[in-house]
Amino acid sequence: MNWISNLIDNWLNFMSVGENVAFAILAVLIISSSVLMINFTKVVHMVVSLAVVFLSLAGMYVLLEAEFVAFVQVLIYAGAISILMIFGIMMTRHDEQEQPKQPVFQALLLSGSVALFGIIFYAIQSTAFTPSTGFEQGADNTKAIGELLYTQHVIPFELISVLLTVAFIGAIVLAKREEE
Amino acid sequence: MDNILPSYLILGAILFCIGLYGALSKRSAIVVLISIELMLNACNLNFIAFSKYGPVPSLTGQIFSLFNITVAAAEVAVGVAILIALFKNKGTSNVEEMDSMRY
Numbered sequence: 578m579n580w581i582s583n584l585i586d587n588w589l590n591f592m593s594v595g596e597n598v599a600f601a602i603l604a605v606l607i608i609s610s611s612v613l614m615i616n617f618t619k620v621v622h623m624v625v626s627l628a629v630v631f632l633s634l635a636g637m638y639v640l641l642e643a644e645f646v647a648f649v650q651v652l653i654y655a656g657a658i659s660i661l662m663i664f665g666i667m668m669t670r671h672d673e674q675e676q677p678k679q680p681v682f683q684a685l686l687l688s689g690s691v692a693l694f695g696i697i698f699y700a701i702q703s704t705a706f707t708p709s710t711g712f713e714q715g716a717d718n719t720k721a722i723g724e725l726l727y728t729q730h731v732i733p734f735e736l737i738s739v740l741l742t743v744a745f746i747g748a749i750v751l752a753k754r755e756e757e
Numbered sequence: 758m759d760n761i762l763p764s765y766l767i768l769g770a771i772l773f774c775i776g777l778y779g780a781l782s783k784r785s786a787i788v789v790l791i792s793i794e795l796m797l798n799a800c801n802l803n804f805i806a807f808s809k810y811g812p813v814p815s816l817t818g819q820i821f822s823l824f825n826i827t828v829a830a831a832e833v834a835v836g837v838a839i840l841i842a843l844f845k846n847k848g849t850s851n852v853e854e855m856d857s858m859r860y
Contacts, residue, residue, distance in 0.1 A: 597761065604768050611775045611795060620787060627791055630772075634798055641765075641809045643819045646801075646826075653826050658794060658833050665787050665837040669844040683782060690778040697770040706762050707812045722823070725816055737827050744831035748838035 599640055606633040624662045631655040645719045765806035772799035786843075786850050790836050797829045 591597050610629040617623045631654040638647035726734050772795060779792030801822040808818025844850055847857075 600761065600764065604764075607768065608771055608775075611772060614791070614795075615775060615779050620785060623788060623791060627794070630795065631798070634802060637765075637768075637802060638805055641805050643805045643808070643822075646805060646819050646822055649823060649826055650801075653830055654794070654798070657830060661833055661837055662787060662791060665790075665840055668841050669787070669850040670848075686778060686782050690774045693777065694770055694774040697774075698767060701763050701766045701770070706760060706810075708760050708810075718819075721816055722819060725820055726823075730817075730820055733824060737824055741827060741831055744835050748834040751835070751838040751842050754842070 596640060599636070603633050603636050603640070607637070620666050621663065624659055624666065627662070628655050628659045631659070643718065645722050760810070762806060762810040765810070766803060769799045769803045769806070772796075772802065784851050784853060786840050786852050786855070787837075789852055790833060790840075794829060794833065797825060801825055 592601070607630055610626045610633070614623050614626040614630065617626065631650060635647040635650040635655070638644075638650060776792045776795030776799060779795065780789050783789055783792065804818040804822040804825070808814060808816065808822075811818070840850060843855060847854065849855070
């Protein structure tokens with residue numbers, strides 16, 4: 578019985594910090610809605626629960642003091658990508674029910690994923706992370722990111738704009754060619 | 758509990774494994790794309806967790822995750838375009854029937 582009280586003590590200790598409570602709530606939200614996403618049979622329901630995952634991840638980023646990335650997450654992922662997925666669903670025909678593949682394959686896949694998680698879990702637990710030496714984010718996270726983007730990381734920034742243009746043109750060409 | 762970094766990393770690992778399972782086990786192409794998004798999000802979470810709690814905390818992790826989000830958006834745009842073109846040509850969105858380049 579000792580380890581149970583130990584566990585409860587640990588848990589109460591963890592929950593005594595406000596940040597950890599927010600982390601726990603968001604983590605439960607993320608994991609449960611992503612598992613739901615895998616289990617839903619209708620594709621639109623999957624996209625809705627994916628949007629919940631994206632929004633909770635944005636909350637997680639706020640918790641990690643990355644406010645700008647949280648805003649980008651809400652705009653790009655929860656806004657643009659979810660809507661794009663819904664467009665993709667509407668323009669293609671989907672079977673009402675997802676028939677599963679062979680059960681043997683499914684079981685193999687499930688055990689493989691769980692084994693991969695076990696390996697990562699073991700690796701994380703056996704690594705001694707040095708606690709952060711503290712760094713001042715500054716009051717204005719967005720300004721700091723903007724300054725870094727236009728000084729230190731300006732070449733990848735320009736390259737990413739080229740990539741976006743190429744993807745944009747490519748998407749238009751791919752989707753439009755068949756109409757002629 | 759003075760170091761919360763492993764909790765974030767484990768959450769990222771869970772998200773990644775769920776995404777991997779979904780990407781390999783589902784038949785509908787759009788669900789495969791969605792699962793790949795889940796995996797990309799897991800690695801974004803790791804970047805940002807390391808940018809705050811890692812051994813060398815800095816803003817570079819956040820900038821890298823911004824690049825990652827951009828690449829993911831481009832990937833989804835091209836993916837959905839390919840999906841729609843394939844659907845117009847073959848009338849299916851099942852990944853198991855998309856095997857015309859296999860033989």
